Amino acid sequence: xxxxxxxxxxxxxxxxxxxxxxxxxxxxxxxxxxxxxxxxxxxxxxxxxxxxxxxxxxxxxxxxxxxxxxxxxxxxxxxxxxxxxxxxxxxxxxxxx
Numbered sequence: 001x002x003x004x005x006x007x008x009x010x011x012x013x014x015x016x017x018x019x020x021x022x023x024x025x026x027x028x029x030x031x032x033x034x035x036x037x038x039x040x041x042x043x044x045x046x047x048x049x050x051x052x053x054x055x056x057x058x059x060x061x062x063x064x065x066x067x068x069x070x071x072x073x074x075x076x077x078x079x080x081x082x083x084x085x086x087x088x089x090x091x092x093x094x095x096x097x
Contacts, residue, residue: 004040011044020058027062030054030069038075045079048086056094 001017004024011026017035025043030036030052038058045062048054048069055072056064063079064071068086073094081088081096090096 001035001037014052050086 001019004018004020005022007023007025009025012024012028014028014030014034014036019037020040020042023041023043027044027047028036028042029047030049032049033051035053036055038054038056038060041059041061043061046054046060046064048064048066048071050068052069054069056075056077059076059078061078063082064077065082065084066086066088067084070086071088073088073090073096075094077094077096
Protein backbone atom coordinates (compact mmCIF):
# COMPACT_ATOMS: atom_id res chain seq x y z
CA UNK A 1 0.00 0.00 0.00
CA UNK A 2 1.31 3.44 -0.96
CA UNK A 3 1.53 6.01 1.86
CA UNK A 4 1.18 9.75 1.23
CA UNK A 5 2.80 12.00 3.83
CA UNK A 6 3.43 15.71 3.78
CA UNK A 7 1.45 18.26 1.80
CA UNK A 8 0.42 17.76 -1.84
CA UNK A 9 -0.99 20.80 -3.65
CA UNK A 10 -2.46 19.23 -6.79
CA UNK A 11 -5.46 17.23 -7.91
CA UNK A 12 -4.77 13.55 -7.20
CA UNK A 13 -6.01 10.34 -8.85
CA UNK A 14 -5.80 7.33 -6.54
CA UNK A 15 -4.93 4.44 -8.87
CA UNK A 16 -3.45 2.04 -6.31
CA UNK A 17 -4.31 1.21 -2.71
CA UNK A 18 -3.25 4.28 -0.72
CA UNK A 19 -3.14 5.59 2.85
CA UNK A 20 -3.13 9.37 3.41
CA UNK A 21 -1.53 10.57 6.62
CA UNK A 22 -0.64 14.02 5.29
CA UNK A 23 -2.67 16.65 3.44
CA UNK A 24 -3.93 16.97 -0.12
CA UNK A 25 -5.06 20.39 -1.34
CA UNK A 26 -7.02 19.65 -4.51
CA UNK A 27 -9.66 17.32 -5.88
CA UNK A 28 -9.17 13.59 -5.19
CA UNK A 29 -10.63 10.90 -7.45
CA UNK A 30 -10.46 7.28 -6.26
CA UNK A 31 -10.32 5.08 -9.37
CA UNK A 32 -12.25 1.83 -9.71
CA UNK A 33 -11.16 -1.13 -7.56
CA UNK A 34 -8.85 0.92 -5.31
CA UNK A 35 -8.76 1.47 -1.55
CA UNK A 36 -8.10 4.91 -0.03
CA UNK A 37 -7.63 5.20 3.75
CA UNK A 38 -7.70 8.76 5.04
CA UNK A 39 -6.24 9.61 8.43
CA UNK A 40 -5.01 13.01 7.27
CA UNK A 41 -6.85 15.84 5.53
CA UNK A 42 -8.24 16.56 2.06
CA UNK A 43 -8.96 20.20 1.24
CA UNK A 44 -11.08 19.74 -1.86
CA UNK A 45 -13.72 17.41 -3.22
CA UNK A 46 -13.48 13.62 -2.98
CA UNK A 47 -15.03 11.41 -5.69
CA UNK A 48 -15.44 7.63 -5.36
CA UNK A 49 -15.68 5.66 -8.61
CA UNK A 50 -17.35 2.24 -8.99
CA UNK A 51 -16.04 -0.52 -6.73
CA UNK A 52 -13.64 1.79 -4.91
CA UNK A 53 -13.43 1.79 -1.12
CA UNK A 54 -12.78 4.81 1.09
CA UNK A 55 -12.51 4.99 4.88
CA UNK A 56 -12.43 8.50 6.35
CA UNK A 57 -10.85 8.74 9.81
CA UNK A 58 -9.49 12.22 9.15
CA UNK A 59 -11.06 15.37 7.71
CA UNK A 60 -12.50 16.30 4.32
CA UNK A 61 -12.98 20.04 3.72
CA UNK A 62 -15.08 19.74 0.56
CA UNK A 63 -17.85 17.67 -0.95
CA UNK A 64 -17.80 13.87 -1.01
CA UNK A 65 -19.48 12.20 -4.01
CA UNK A 66 -20.06 8.45 -3.87
CA UNK A 67 -20.60 7.25 -7.46
CA UNK A 68 -20.69 3.52 -6.86
CA UNK A 69 -18.06 2.88 -4.23
CA UNK A 70 -18.07 1.82 -0.59
CA UNK A 71 -17.68 4.75 1.83
CA UNK A 72 -17.17 4.58 5.59
CA UNK A 73 -17.11 7.85 7.56
CA UNK A 74 -15.63 7.90 11.07
CA UNK A 75 -14.08 11.37 10.91
CA UNK A 76 -15.27 14.76 9.68
CA UNK A 77 -16.76 15.98 6.40
CA UNK A 78 -17.02 19.77 6.21
CA UNK A 79 -19.12 19.84 3.05
CA UNK A 80 -21.94 18.00 1.34
CA UNK A 81 -22.23 14.25 1.05
CA UNK A 82 -23.77 13.04 -2.23
CA UNK A 83 -24.77 9.38 -2.44
CA UNK A 84 -25.37 8.77 -6.15
CA UNK A 85 -24.90 5.00 -5.82
CA UNK A 86 -22.82 2.51 -3.87
CA UNK A 87 -22.93 2.09 -0.11
CA UNK A 88 -22.29 4.62 2.62
CA UNK A 89 -21.84 4.05 6.35
CA UNK A 90 -21.68 7.03 8.73
CA UNK A 91 -20.55 6.22 12.28
CA UNK A 92 -22.57 7.77 15.10
CA UNK A 93 -19.47 9.72 16.22
CA UNK A 94 -18.72 11.07 12.71
CA UNK A 95 -19.46 14.71 11.85
CA UNK A 96 -20.99 15.65 8.48
CA UNK A 97 -21.84 19.33 8.15
